[in-house]
Amino acid sequence: MPIPPESFLLDRSSPLPLQLQLRRQIIGGVLEGRFRPGEKLPSTRSLAQQLGVARVTVTQAFAELVATDYVCAKDRAGYFISDSIDLALDVGDPAPKAAAFSWGEHLDGRYARAQRSDRVADWRRYDFPFVYGQADPQLVDLAAWRDCAVRALGRREFAPMTGDLYGEDDPELIDYIARHILPRRGIRARPDEILLTLGAQNALWLIAEILLGQGGECAIEDPCYPGLREILSHTRATVRPVSVDPYGLPPQHLPAGLKAVFTTASHQCPTNSTMPVQRRRQLLRIAQERGFAVIEDDYEFEMSFSGSASPALKAMDRAGAVIYIGSFSKSVFPGLRLGYVVADARVVQEARALRGLVLRHPPGVLQRTLANFMSLGHYDAQLNRMRGAYADRRTIMSAAIDSHGLCRTEGGQAGGSCFWLATPYGVDSARLGQVLRDRQVLIEPGPPFFSDRAKGGGFYRLAYSSIPADRIVEGIGRIARAIDEIVRS
Amino acid sequence: MPIPPESFLLDRSSPLPLQLQLRRQIIGGVLEGRFRPGEKLPSTRSLAQQLGVARVTVTQAFAELVATDYVCAKDRAGYFISDSIDLALDVGDPAPKAAAFSWGEHLDGRYARAQRSDRVADWRRYDFPFVYGQADPQLVDLAAWRDCAVRALGRREFAPMTGDLYGEDDPELIDYIARHILPRRGIRARPDEILLTLGAQNALWLIAEILLGQGGECAIEDPCYPGLREILSHTRATVRPVSVDPYGLPPQHLPAGLKAVFTTASHQCPTNSTMPVQRRRQLLRIAQERGFAVIEDDYEFEMSFSGSASPALKAMDRAGAVIYIGSFSKSVFPGLRLGYVVADARVVQEARALRGLVLRHPPGVLQRTLANFMSLGHYDAQLNRMRGAYADRRTIMSAAIDSHGLCRTEGGQAGGSCFWLATPYGVDSARLGQVLRDRQVLIEPGPPFFSDRAKGGGFYRLAYSSIPADRIVEGIGRIARAIDEIVRS
Structure with a gap:
């Protein structure tokens, strides 16, 4: 996609020459990653028109940039951001030249501090995602x-x-x-x-x-x-x-x-x-x-x-x-x-x-x-399909939970999309969750659900709304093995 | 659309017979407008299954309703809400049989009270809508x-x-x-x-x-x-x-x-x-x-x-x-x-x-x-189209404003989508707005924009983002005539 001419603005009240301002903007854009290697710059004509400067000003700025290898010229096709720039070069924070504004005095951070941190945004990368409340591409029409x-x-x-x-x-x-x-x-x-x-x-x-x-x-x-x-x-x-x-x-x-x-x-x-x-x-x-x-x-x-x-x-x-x-x-x-x-x-x-x-x-x-x-x-058709799939998954999961000796809690007779389980004595569900993440299994440890987080260490939630039916048995098996190892260690 | 069987629920702990409960629910639904004349009731079989009652219970309830003309039976097609019900019959608030909950003690109404009341939701019905911030079907792709x-x-x-x-x-x-x-x-x-x-x-x-x-x-x-x-x-x-x-x-x-x-x-x-x-x-x-x-x-x-x-x-x-x-x-x-x-x-x-x-x-x-x-x-294409149309409308409107002697304020050189105008001495823009509404013209009186609403009486906003170009001259003419009449009265 070509870089639009509107990407550039000159400050006529600045003591810096316009040609230099333009060069700095292009270099800045490259270093900050806004302009990427291979992207086409605007034509000298359109850019001169946009900026209200003589075309030669733009041509000179581009020529300087070609000389310093930020930009390359291709015959007839125009000017492009150079492919040979070392983008590993990290110039750090692009902006403030003045003393930075003290946001610390203005923000108490109460919302960011109180935020949940237990949700895994990239849950789709896990093979056994027993995550709750996400969509399943197999079931949504x-x-x-x-x-x-x-x-x-x-x-x-x-x-x-x-x-x-x-x-x-x-x-x-x-x-x-x-x-x-x-x-x-x-x-x-x-x-x-x-x-x-x-x-x-x-x-x-x-x-x-x-x-x-x-x-x-x-x-x-x-x-x-x-x-x-x-x-x-x-x-x-x-x-x-x-x-x-x-x-x-x-x-x-x-x-x-x-x-x-x-x-x-x-x-x-x-x-x-x-x-x-x-x-x-x-x-x-x-x-x-x-x-x-x-x-x-x-x-x-x-x-x-x-x-x-x-x-x-x-x-x-x-x-x-x-x-x-x-x-x-x-x-x-x-x-x-x-x-x-x-x-x-x-x-x-x-x-x-x-x-x-x-x-x-x-x-x-x-x-x-x-x-x-x-x-x-x-x-209604989608609901029926979901209910059918969830019922199947629940049956499979229920059998796997029992055969591996995982500990269910009461409740859940009406269906839904998850089980609420208890860990054996001494097994902390937060730790279990961490161990399982390294084994491609996502569970939801209990602490965030409880007013006193410590009480939640004995519980975890396993949802079947986003895990395919044929992954359930292996996933439950991995959970059971991880629990076993923690108990024995 | 047929009424789904799930629309009905029986209370088995109630002293009322199930058949009577079902009848009351159907009558209630009709009187409250949830079930409409001509709508098909569930089949007696599916409804009996849903409610877990004998089919004869449903059949009897339907027969009673046919006798009282709430429901009519059509051969083979099933049962329907009767067309002959007098729906002018307003039974008032459908719900509470117990003493109503005292919401007045729970809600201070601060949000509803502070709400803007000057926006006209049905602005599309007006011939000359100088309203701001709405979309124009001619310009959106x-x-x-x-x-x-x-x-x-x-x-x-x-x-x-x-x-x-x-x-x-x-x-x-x-x-x-x-x-x-x-x-x-x-x-x-x-x-x-x-x-x-x-x-x-x-x-x-x-x-x-x-x-x-x-x-x-x-x-x-x-x-x-x-x-x-x-x-x-x-x-x-x-x-x-x-x-x-x-x-x-x-x-x-x-x-x-x-x-x-x-x-x-x-x-x-x-x-x-x-x-x-x-x-x-x-x-x-x-x-x-x-x-x-x-x-x-x-x-x-x-x-x-x-x-x-x-x-x-x-x-x-x-x-x-x-x-x-x-x-x-x-x-x-x-x-x-x-x-x-x-x-x-x-x-x-x-x-x-x-x-x-x-x-x-x-x-x-x-x-x-x-x-x-x-x-x-x-x-970008849509923006160009909008800018072009707005520029045209602005030119037309600007000429109309001047030829009718309406009073512009300074500002607006960069374009935008509206004019900010002043009324002649003694003409209150809120009153002007009311007069114009009866003449199919919508303007935005100034008071809501000002901290001291009284200061806004001398101003009003006219937008051209939703009014077709060929309506502008007549709309401005109506505004000028209304101002004239108010000045003279």
């Missing part, structure tokens, strides 16, 4: 998604796709969610009770901010989704972790004085337990009596392939105290970044205003593409 | 965008498109911005100095939050972009508005003790003035001396069709004190929701962590589609 994207990009759809929607959402997608997705969870909602978000992470953040941004006490499950703990740590809320048992969050252990309770009732994250109906009633009754809101993160209900999903808490909520959060990250793909909130219209109105402040709205074209993907039946 | 989207959705691109990227951005897009977009503004940046955002709004929010979330003083231009004032009102910062003159923000009027200054130096929003180079140097020198950060919102540089764009403040910044914000909302389309921050790597790291907390990352498929749109040359 990319061709259908592409067709739906092309439909969403038709002339007729120009306005909803390209426009600034201010605070609004695509009515077609909202309609589909209200009439076809929520009824599967027993939930009834009007359009003004639904808000689209940039995935469930964004939904949790918006709700935490409007309910707890100014302070107050809230309860979370322990262990829980690490992203939720991170979100709450940046509000002024006081967070009370409540240990889950094999039936999820025990309502009788909730402390007094709460403004909100966060729960993954249908599929506890990460233990996979399902809260029984009696306990759900108890939770809602207590919420009503004590006046706290219940935030239900129903993050994986579509993957309940063993037996039908129990109704959502929101479906049983007669008082309107439940804020329901759903996501398309698991059922379509996570890079889509679309999720939703279902709640009392006042909650939705406030969350919508905050969403508008922070990001305006999720991109219109993705909203309409998803609406097409659903209404044309691809969504 | 939708066919090229569609091709680029299809490329981005190829199998080879599966991982960057569909995956959870954690905190990362598409390296192809970052590379293109660093090597082809930023050089046009004289800016050099490494990949770790660039962060993608959900549009410039998201960029402003992230930067305001990391610099001023915990308090401190900052200066803004007065008038300025209303969204910035809204963002800052939700931080703990003290905001000092500084009146702009025909050359933008006067650095000598900045108060002492600032942590940050927000400026639209190259194209002041909304007055369109350009800050001269001497004043830019002065601003950067003061920033360095007093230790405040400069946030440069370069929101419309691609639209500088009259004369070449002056270099960005960031290009002159030797100390690294400038945080630069760019956007693709104007140059591609606003519904894309993609923008970027260029700053010291420490600033980018902290903003990236906050972005991850709030929304993870902009959708991967849009990042890659935009990278394709640029590298295949469509971006």
Whole structure:
């Protein structure tokens, strides 16, 4: 690709000759890697025109650069960045010539410091990736998604796709969610009770901010989704972790004085337990009596392939105290970044205003593409395919776990996409994770899920959403061997 | 579309007979509008299977509903929601049977209350929409965008498109911005100095939050972009508005003790003035001396069709004190929701962590589609087309403004997409806007741009980015007539 003439700017108030300025810019671009060996420079004519200088100024600058071997001239074809430059030459930080600005005084680094560091971005390079929440190219119907994207990009759809929607959402997608997705969870909602978000992470953040941004006490499950703990740590809320048992969050252990309770009732994250109906009633009754809101993160209900999903808490909520959060990250793909909130219209109105402040709205074209993907039946077809594949993988993995004597925990009867396992006494899951990484196996050690990280050393999560079925047995075998070695050492 | 069997859920612990529960759910769905006249109910067999009840239970429920005319049976085709239901019947709020949850105690409504209310969502219905910042179907190359989207959705691109990227951005897009977009503004940046955002709004929010979330003083231009004032009102910062003159923000009027200054130096929003180079140097020198950060919102540089764009403040910044914000909302389309921050790597790291907390990352498929749109040359072609059309419209509009005697303000020599006008003495622009709405003309009254709204009554903005050239003269004529009438009344 040729380097555009606009890449160069001269400072006419500078005492430096223009020709020298131009040479310095080209050399700087080469040394900093912005211009690469073999790239074509603009023609002397076009560059002179752009800079408003005589053409001879540019010609002279280029000739100097040819002499110093930064640039080479090819007959008729023009000037090119030289191939023979030693790019191993590292000139270090390109910029500041003045005293550097003291950013240390301006930034407290609270967000970077609190960030999760346990996720492995290059998980695809591992042979046995038991990672959670990523997409599987075998299961996503990319061709259908592409067709739906092309439909969403038709002339007729120009306005909803390209426009600034201010605070609004695509009515077609909202309609589909209200009439076809929520009824599967027993939930009834009007359009003004639904808000689209940039995935469930964004939904949790918006709700935490409007309910707890100014302070107050809230309860979370322990262990829980690490992203939720991170979100709450940046509000002024006081967070009370409540240990889950094999039936999820025990309502009788909730402390007094709460403004909100966060729960993954249908599929506890990460233990996979399902809260029984009696306990759900108890939770809602207590919420009503004590006046706290219940935030239900129903993050994986579509993957309940063993037996039908129990109704959502929101479906049983007669008082309107439940804020329901759903996501398309698991059922379509996570890079889509679309999720939703279902709640009392006042909650939705406030969350919508905050969403508008922070990001305006999720991109219109993705909203309409998803609406097409659903209404044309691809969504249900993909879900069926995923459920089938997950059921197969779960069966294989379950057998391998048992035959290798790995220790399961209770929960997970409804399906989902992972197992939650316990290590033998004395085996730290973080260390196990490190040992296994060198053997091409990725697991998720327990510590980030727990309020007291030390408690997580005895647990780890193994997902089967991104590992091919024929890799599972060997992967489990490697885990079992690594555990054995640690126990014996 | 048939109603899915999963739309129904029975509560086995309820004292109500299952058959009655099913009937109530169907009636409820009809009355609430979830089920619509003519929609097909699931077959009795599939519904009985889904609910785990005898088929006769479903058959009896359907028979009852046929008798009460909620449902009609068609031979062999099955059961349908009846067409003859009087849907004018409004049963009001569908839900709470228990005492309603007191959301008033939980929500302070601060976000909804502070929200802008001046934007007209249905602007496309007006014949003369002088609205700012929306897309024009005549100028966006939708066919090229569609091709680029299809490329981005190829199998080879599966991982960057569909995956959870954690905190990362598409390296192809970052590379293109660093090597082809930023050089046009004289800016050099490494990949770790660039962060993608959900549009410039998201960029402003992230930067305001990391610099001023915990308090401190900052200066803004007065008038300025209303969204910035809204963002800052939700931080703990003290905001000092500084009146702009025909050359933008006067650095000598900045108060002492600032942590940050927000400026639209190259194209002041909304007055369109350009800050001269001497004043830019002065601003950067003061920033360095007093230790405040400069946030440069370069929101419309691609639209500088009259004369070449002056270099960005960031290009002159030797100390690294400038945080630069760019956007693709104007140059591609606003519904894309993609923008970027260029700053010291420490600033980018902290903003990236906050972005991850709030929304993870902009959708991967849009990042890659935009990278394709640029590298295949469509971006530059579209910019040229836009600049040409805007220049034509500006010429027409400028003549119409002068011939009708409307009062321009100084500034706007570099082009852009709007004029900033003054009303005659005694004519309030908010009232003018209301009068014109009834005459199919949309203008943007001044008050939302000013810290003291009353000062804005004498100004209004007229954009030509979404109005066809052949509507401009008549639109300006209507504005002039409305002003005349108000003056005389």
